[in-house]
Amino acid sequence: MVDSGSYRNSIDHSVVLREKLPIRNNIFPLMLETVDGRPLINGPITKETPPVEVKIGNHVEELQFDIIHAPRN
Template identity: 35%
Template sequence: LRQLPEPQRPEQSRRSLLEGPGSVTSLPNGLTLEVPITIDSGSNADFVGMQFIKQHRIALLPATLPLNVVTVDGRKLLGGQVVQQTPPMLLKIGNHREVISFNVTQLSDTPIVLGMSWLDRHSPSLAWYQRQLTFGSSYCAQHCIQIGQEEEGQEEGQQLHLGMVQAVPHKYKGFLEVFCEKEADQLPPHRPYDC
């Protein structure tokens, strides 16, 4: 019998199997940043690294609810509670877009981590071999913009506006026109009592 060569094994990586390119757009100023994103089913929340925030001078808000973060081995995070979050940002992964706020903490290897709450909400399908996500859940169909499913002829600004509408709290949905940049750049119609 002829001895077969031992099959080559792929290198083991310390990085998450679910890491890939994406981008975030700061909605207040429209700045778009290409960024690697890690999806971590061991994380209960969505995080952005403080170094990324400082590097790109992204304004922060107080966290809605402060978070106590515990590491994999049960230790509390060195920085203490997570007490800040980003304003709503437009997150793009492939053809998927959504508006999301991130909790701010110290991250070592990656600028953005999407956790189990994100996975539960979007329930993406994963082709493991290709490391490719597909967003086909009913949540995504109702709440997320997917490029290619939009009407042809829409401009980038219009698509961004659709994402921004999702960030408007429900109690203000009746006033959506004040959140539209096109409307905000125009004067109101002339009225009889105007000079």
């Protein structure tokens, strides 16, 4: 497990589409950087999910995700 130091949750746009998650506009667009300090290529994050139920094993919680276009190397 790696602690990225992130205080928010993010999810790639392709996962949002595949899982048919709801999308809404961010009230305050966010500028994020990759782990090596580079800004995301697609600019500020302008979309998010409303809180969605996430299940991992027996653990269940509601999380909200910022929708990103993750870099592919």
